Each structure stands twice: as C-alpha cells, then as structure tokens.
Amino acid sequence: xxxxxxxxxxxxxxxxxxxxxxxxxxxxxxxxxxxxxxxxxxxxxxxxxxxxxxxxxxxxxxxxxxxxxxxxxxxxxxxxxxxxxxxxxxxxxxxxxxxxxxxxxxxxxxxxxxxxxxxxxxxxxxxxxxxxxxxxxxxxxxxxxxxxxxxxxxxxxxxxxxxxxxxxxxxxxxxxxxxxxxxxxxxxxxxxxxxxxxxxxxxxxxxxxxxxxxxxxxxxxxxxxxxxxxxxxxxxxxxxxxxxxxxxxxxxxxxxxxxxxxxxxxxxxxxxxxxxxxxxxxxxxxxxxx
Numbered sequence: 233x234x235x236x237x238x239x240x241x242x243x244x245x246x247x248x249x250x251x252x253x254x255x256x257x258x259x260x261x262x263x264x265x266x267x268x269x270x271x272x273x274x275x276x277x278x279x280x281x282x283x284x285x286x287x288x289x290x291x292x293x294x295x296x297x298x299x300x301x302x303x304x305x306x307x308x309x310x311x312x313x314x315x316x317x318x319x320x321x322x323x324x325x326x327x328x329x330x331x332x333x334x335x336x337x338x339x340x341x342x343x344x345x346x347x348x349x350x351x352x353x354x355x356x357x358x359x360x361x362x363x364x365x366x367x368x369x370x371x372x373x374x375x376x377x378x379x380x381x382x383x384x385x386x387x388x389x390x391x392x393x394x395x396x397x398x399x400x401x402x403x404x405x406x407x408x409x410x411x412x413x414x415x416x417x418x419x420x421x422x423x424x425x426x427x428x429x430x431x432x433x434x435x436x437x438x439x440x441x442x443x444x445x446x447x448x449x450x451x452x453x454x455x456x457x458x459x460x461x462x463x464x465x466x467x468x469x470x471x472x473x474x475x476x477x478x479x480x481x482x483x484x485x486x487x488x489x490x491x492x493x494x495x496x497x498x499x500x501x502x503x504x505x506x507x508x509x510x511x512x513x514x515x516x517x518x519x520x521x522x
Contacts, residue, residue, distance in 0.1 A: 263332030264293035265451040266317055266342075266419050271326035272476075273312050285476040286312040289326070292470055292479060296418075297449040299442075299490065301462035303509065304472030310455040312477075314421045317453065318344050330419065340368065343417035347424040349408040351396040357407050358383065358392040364415040382410035386440060402433035409441060413448075420445070422454040426461070434458075438465060438493045446491035459513075463505040464493035471512050481512060 271290045274283040287309035294300045302310045315321060316328050319337040328335040330342065343364075351360045361379040370378075383392055386406040396404055405426065412420060425441075426434040442465055445452055456462050462469050463485055471481040485505065489496040496502065 262296070263329065265296040265298070265331060266453060267293040267329045267332075268313065268316070269327045269329070271313070271316065271323045271328060273309070273316060273321075274324045288476040288478050290477065290479055291326075292482075294419075294451055294453055296451055298467045299445060299452045299454070299465055301454050301456055301466040301469045302472060303456060303459065303462050303469060303513070304477060305474045305513065306457075308472045308475050309477030310472060311423055314344070314423055314453065314455060317419070317421050318342050340415070341418040343412045343415055343420050345408060345412045345420060345422045345425045347427045349396070349401075349404040351404055351407060351411075353396050356393050356395055357388065357399065360396070360407060361411045361414050364411060368415065378414055379410070382414055383407070385444065386410045400433075402429055402437060405429060405437060406440065409437070409444075413444065413450075418451060420450055420452040420454075422452060424455055424457065427457070434461070435494060435497075441465070442491050442493050459506050459509045460497065460502070461493075462509070463487070463502060464496050465490070469505075469509070471509065483508070 268290050272288050273286045275286060276282075277284055290309075290313065292300075302313065304310055316323055317335065319328075319335045319339055319342070322336075330339055351357070352363070355363070358376065358379045361382060362375040365375045365378060380389075380392060383389060386409055388403060388406055388410070391399065391403065396407070399407065405428075409425075426437055429437065438461060444450075454462075454465065466485050467490060468485065469483045470479050471483065472478065473480045483505065487496055487499045487501055487505075489499070
C-alpha cells in the first residue's frame with residue numbers, strides 16, 4: 233500500500249523528529265546517519281549580480297542502514313544537497329550533520345559515487361580500487377586483500393590486472409562501486425550512478441548494490457531520474473519541487489525485497505508507486521517540469 237506524506241510545512245521532516253517533544257521517560261532517538269536541517273543554499277549569479285537559490289529550507293533525516301532516493305525536475309538542487317552532504321561546500325542557511333555532528337568539510341565517513349566511473353586509466357583495476365585506501369595510509373598488503381575481495385564480490389574476479397579501457401561500461405562501474413566501498417564509508421552519496429548503462433546492465437548492478445548495502449548495513453542517499461529505480465532500491469523517496477528545490481512529498485516504499493530489487497520490480501504495487509511519482513513530476517503533461 234502506497235504511503236505518502238505531503239510536506240506542506242518545510243519544517244516538518246523525516247520520521248524521528250515528532251518524538252522530540254514526548255515525555256522524558258522516552259529515550260531520545262539516535263541521531264540520523266545524515267541529516268539536513270532547514271538547509272538553504274544560494275549561489276552568486278555568473279554575472280556577479282544577485283544570487284540564485286538552489287534549494288530552500290530542506291529538512292530530511294536518513295537513518296543508519298536506510299536507502300533513500302531523491303527525485304525531482306532537472307536543476308532543482310538534488311546535486312547541491314549531495315555536495316553539501318559530502319562537505320564540498322556549506323549551506324547558506326541551516327546545517328548538515330553526520331551522526332549528529334556538523335559537516336564542516338569532506339569526511340572519511342562519506343563516499344561519493346557518480347555516473348562516470350572516473351577510473352584512472354594508468355592504474356590497473358585493482359590499483360584503482362586501492363586508491364582511497366592508499367590515500368588514507370592503509371598498508372600495501374591490506375589494500376590488496378580488500379581490493380581483491382571486493383572485486384570478487386562485484387563479479388570482477390580475474391580482471392584485477394586489467395586496465396579500464398579493457399573493460400565494458402558496466403564492468404568499469406562495478407569497479408567504481410568496489411572502490412567506493414573499499415574505504416568503508418558509513419554513508420554513500422550517489423549521483424545517478426547507473427544512468428549511463430543499458431537497462432539490463434543497470435538492473436544487474438542495482439542488484440549487486442542493494443545486496444552489498446543490505447549485507448553491510450550501509451546508509452545511502454541516491455539521486456536518480458529513473459522512477460522505477462527509485463522505488464526498486466529505496467526505503468523512502470523524497471520528491472523535490474522545481475528550483476528553488478524544496479521537499480514536496482515523502483513516500484515510504486511499503487514493498488518487500490529492498491535487498492532484491494529485481495524481485496521487488498515484480499511486486500503488484502510497483503506500478504502504483506511509479507504512477508504516483510509520474511503524477512507528482514507531471515510526466516507526460518504539458519506543464520511537465522523537466
């Protein structure tokens with residue numbers, strides 16, 4: 233059954249906030265793995281005159297082990313939210329926190345995965361996976377052991393010594409996923425990580441990602457324009473308005489098999505969720521937001 237919350241008051245946020253005013257006998261909720269509290273971000277216009285507001289008064293909280301997707305029209309500020317979560321720049325107003333602590337810059341708790349694999353062409357696949365661990369000072373033998381294990385989990389056993397140009401797009405994105413997980417982040421931020429892949433390869437990689445995140449209890453926040461992908465992978469979906477982006481609706485995905493998106497896609501309620509998202513985003517209508 234589709235469960236949707238329309239957020240007419242931007243100060244109403246994800247599950248957990250409502251408990252704050254309960255009796256003292258109730259234990260305080262644990263901090264969210266990542267949280268945006270009344271976040272607004274403005275940028276200078278290119279001409280240097282005035283400002284453009286990318287996102288306005290966004291408040292969402294994501295619990296440890298949860299998979300949440302952000303969808304919305306192009307240019308609504310989805311990537312801006314991820315960049316602030318990664319500490320690449322600060323909010324103009326409000327605050328982003330990781331496990332209750334303010335984000336003041338890039339953090340080892342967070343890893344970022346983009347739609348481009350960004351593998352270094354002069355390094356072997358294994359050496360690419362080792363890169364983050366190398367930067368963090370982990371020993372050579374440990375790096376190699378972790379990289380080989382992750383490549384095996386990502387179905388790349390036997391390709392450790394190949395170079396990026398020798399692999400298909402799907403294989404390179406698997407290697408990028410292994411590299412992302414190698415640094416053992418608490419939170420994964422993903423900006424359309426599978427958008428450049430064909431439909432079949434995309435579903436296989438979604439399956440790999442879902443199984444690994446569920447097995448390790450990782451927290452993920454993903455941007456996607458693929459509505460079926462959002463429902464297939466997520467515990468919750470936040471829908472954003474056109475710029476300046478605000479959260480207009482929160483949808484709890486009440487379907488089984490979050491760790492098995494291929495099976496979840498077969499559920500009877502899947503199409504109902506996708507149809508609701510299409511309506512929210514005005515897909516196919518003359519006033520489609522883009």
